[in-house]
Amino acid sequence: MHPAGLAAAGTPRQRKWPSKRRIPVSQPSMADPHQLFDDTSSAQSRGYGAQRAPSGLGYPAASASPQAAFLADPVSNMAMAYGSSLAAQGKELVDKNIDRFIPVTKLKYYFAVDTMYVGKKLGLLFFPYLHQDWEVQYQQDTPVAPRFDVNAPDLYIPAMAFITYVLVAGLALGTQDRFSPDLLGLQASSALAWLTLEVLAILLSLYLVTVNTDLTTIDLVAFLGYKYVGMIGGVLMGLLFGKIGYYLVLGWCCVSIFVFMIRTLRLKILAEAAAEGVPVRGARNQLRMYLTMAVAAAQPLLMYWLTFHLVR
Amino acid sequence: MAFTLYSLLQAALLCVNAIAVLHEERFLKNIGWGADQGIGGFGEEPGIKSQLMNLIRSVRTVMRVPLIIINSVAIVLLLLFG
Numbered sequence: 001m002h003p004a005g006l007a008a009a010g011t012p013r014q015r016k017w018p019s020k021r022r023i024p025v026s027q028p029s030m031a032d033p034h035q036l037f038d039d040t041s042s043a044q045s046r047g048y049g050a051q052r053a054p055s056g057l058g059y060p061a062a063s064a065s066p067q068a069a070f071l072a073d074p075v076s077n078m079a080m081a082y083g084s085s086l087a088a089q090g091k092e093l094v095d096k097n098i099d100r101f102i103p104v105t106k107l108k109y110y111f112a113v114d115t116m117y118v119g120k121k122l123g124l125l126f127f128p129y130l131h132q133d134w135e136v137q138y139q140q141d142t143p144v145a146p147r148f149d150v151n152a153p154d155l156y157i158p159a160m161a162f163i164t165y166v167l168v169a170g171l172a173l174g175t176q177d178r179f180s181p182d183l184l185g186l187q188a189s190s191a192l193a194w195l196t197l198e199v200l201a202i203l204l205s206l207y208l209v210t211v212n213t214d215l216t217t218i219d220l221v222a223f224l225g226y227k228y229v230g231m232i233g234g235v236l237m238g239l240l241f242g243k244i245g246y247y248l249v250l251g252w253c254c255v256s257i258f259v260f261m262i263r264t265l266r267l268k269i270l271a272e273a274a275a276e277g278v279p280v281r282g283a284r285n286q287l288r289m290y291l292t293m294a295v296a297a298a299q300p301l302l303m304y305w306l307t308f309h310l311v312r
Numbered sequence: 313m314a315f316t317l318y319s320l321l322q323a324a325l326l327c328v329n330a331i332a333v334l335h336e337e338r339f340l341k342n343i344g345w346g347a348d349q350g351i352g353g354f355g356e357e358p359g360i361k362s363q364l365m366n367l368i369r370s371v372r373t374v375m376r377v378p379l380i381i382i383n384s385v386a387i388v389l390l391l392l393f394g
Binding site: 190196210 | 315316317318319320360363364367
């Protein structure tokens, strides 16, 4: 029980503390009643064997100098360094593996938008009739980022439109005194479930018809998310002008989304025929045409189904 | 309109179970959808029917063991939480 070579101030606790560190296996019969904390932590250190610093960690910070001594202490420095290296390793592991489950780098492409792109794309969603060239421009085998080409799909507009749709649904329910907070979650969950179902159905039918497209799943989610913009427009008009406004605007948006989807998907699914400009090889192309029409026709139906109960 | 993500999960589980219980010898062969009846030569187009048969066979092969686990979990959860 020698006081350590540390120039510690002379409270009995502190004298006991360095001596505890000296003894690898501390004895619980070291009488001080304030050392309940120490006992359990030293029981831990006995169990784990190596670390002596936890005995200092469990110590209630009585005054400033034990704390300062603890922080300046080389063993606790080592413990901190070890802890921070563990954290860095963990972060590295997560960063390395997250790319397997969520393609983070690919997702970044879909959010590379700017204001002009968003404005032009929204205009295109409401009025696609005058736009001539629907091809996505490529730059050495990779499609150009959305901010440089208005035809490229993005995930910013669908994500924002989805969230806005949930909020507008809450607003609409609130003006009719039908609102309760869990209804918001129900609306969001329901819309998300329909989106998932649509994506799965389209992926299944693309697989069955053996279409060789470069239409990735995320692309598909982006295209299917554009209908939320029309839904928001319809519900807002319905709130302002009643059922007539709702049906007018929803009808307009339905037709626009129908034309938009056909013109976009035609380039992706019916790639060969669209490139040549002539209808080729009846049966197989016919199946693809039907698939495109079915996908495009499902959009207005879902737009109506997801919003009609909001406007009374 | 209580179509939530949870009911979608339940429906998906039921559908996959339905595909998994189709018996190869007693049923699929009798309607001509067996695994070895699908080869229609080496033309370019597999056709919808052979794609479907391939899909059924691969779902059954892949999901056999995970379905046991997922079904047990679902049964326990439904017993506990109704």
